[in-house]
Amino acid sequence: MKAVVVEQYASIDQIALKDVPSPRIGPGQLRVRVEAAGIGFVDGLKMEGRYQTKDPLPFIPGTEFAGIVDEAPGAPGGYQPGMRVMGMTRSGALAEEIVVTPEALYPLPDGVAAEVAASFRANYLTALYALSARASLGAGEQLLVLGAAGGTGIAAVQIGRQLGARVIAAASTPDKRAFARQHGADAVVDYTQTNWRDTLKELTEGHGADVIFDPVGGEISVQAFRSIAWRGRHLVVGFAAGAIPALPFNLPLLKGGALLGVDLAQLPIREPEVQKRLMSELTAWLVDGQLKPVVGRIFALDDFREAFRTMQTRGALGKMVVRISK
Template sequence: MSEVRMQAVLGHRLESLDDYALDSLPLPEPGPGQVRLKVHSAGLGFADGLLCTGRYQLKPALPFVPGCEFAGVVDALGPGVNGVEPGQRYAATAMGGGCAEFVVVPVSSLVPLPDGLDFARAAAFWVDYTTAFHALRDRARLQSGERVLVLGAAGGLGLAAVQIARLLGAQVIGAASTSDKREAARAAGAQQCLDSSAADWSEQLKILTGGVGVDVIFDPVGGEGFEAAFRRLAWGGRHLALGFAGGGIPALPTNLALLKGAALLGVDIRQFALREPEKAAASREQLARWVDDGTLQPAAGVVYALNDFQSALASTFNRQRIGKTILTVLQE
């Protein structure tokens, strides 16, 4: 009997996106406590580009199949799996594997899809929206009526933060570098926007807040603007550090925190899910309820076909991209 195989995006080095190609791999078999998903869509963001090129904080094993979040249909069950049936719709996360026709994951990683969420949006939803929810509610303890500045407001994570902040009752200022991005942030719910590429953006922010500053900064960008943003915190403000898409890892004069009674708070969704799994599950359940009742409508991403995976991978580093990248593995 001939071996059953599948198509997958595969890289044998962690150096360049050009090292990845469509390849044929044996169909994976689920082991104890695992399920096999037939992948419909995979979500790709900035961190995926870093993983593919060996610049992420963790180095995946080689050969590497990209795609850390994905959505599809249960195809097969491993021994000892209960409560899951073939044909059911789920999303899942893993350290790669989603850019393939099939992927094997622990049953514990599965997230049921709300009825109002198609595979494409589901593949780009859970990580960004759970991260934004955890950051704003749990880490910043955002209160209704507070003012939030979202940096990188037109990226996948930024759009999620704009929507979640509004749902939590905040006033939202979106910072983005182009008019198209600012329009996307407004469409997601930002009441005010500023041009983050302008030399005087910090002064723009001062004017928008009447000189008071913002209560919370949601910052997946880092880079050169980090200190300037922190200086615009109001008394008792909280600066959420979620990543460094802007390039370098910034340093901060600690006297600024003292003078403002302010806090710098790190947000690591991977460790949150590992260390506080019940709380992470409750967050996903709340997000699912919002999707089901129409309170939350996840932002659409930029969609690519599987045979255009190179463009999809390249888009993770494209600073003009609005929303998240979605790779369609199997047409619905």
């Protein structure tokens, strides 16, 4: 089968598509023919060996996928060949086939395209977990989304609207701000401007943001926290800008505010019931059309490098997806 193979931790330009043997299927496992894989920020870090955990070499990157069950001896988890699934795994999704345990899978509802499913689960579950289970975002509250045109950002814009909040999208370019508006943001702010906090103050009529969804990090995070409303909640989602900010402790005191961590990787282990509930909520919205997840750009498998480069050069609108098989 064809697969993207990381033989040495390296930049995307040095990573190649190879012909490798199909993965062997073990007891309790099943084989999925991958139709599409989503490219996540973490995948880029893992390839370069810059993520907090290192995958042993060689490895096939890719943590999120959608496809069709191809082989399921003993029907683990009730899965049968021919069933459509979406999955999340530690690695291996950028390949024509993947072998997983049933816990990695979730049935894919009819009518949902593989490209949508491959870009849906991680970002939308992160957004819903953060906004609902962590921040208890209420209808009518003001939500500020940083990096709002990125993969998790645009999911937070849509989920914020779905939960009834007023969404203010912060992004660096006119195209990104237009994209956020197109997907439901009520207002936008250019957070590369030095006076962006004044604009935010005007947009919230002096109230500040009740909830801040922050996948960006760096100095912007501390600036954003300074604009939080009384009893506001700042969600620590990621550090796309690279630097991990440090918050002076007097700020939460003065603002009556809270800093809340969000880690999707720990959700199935620490709060499996919450994950189950949130996934059913998301799939119900997906099936009845209340939620139309954004697919950024779709690339052919041969062009996987371009998908990574687009994301890594801050050029992506939404999540990048690689189409693997029809």
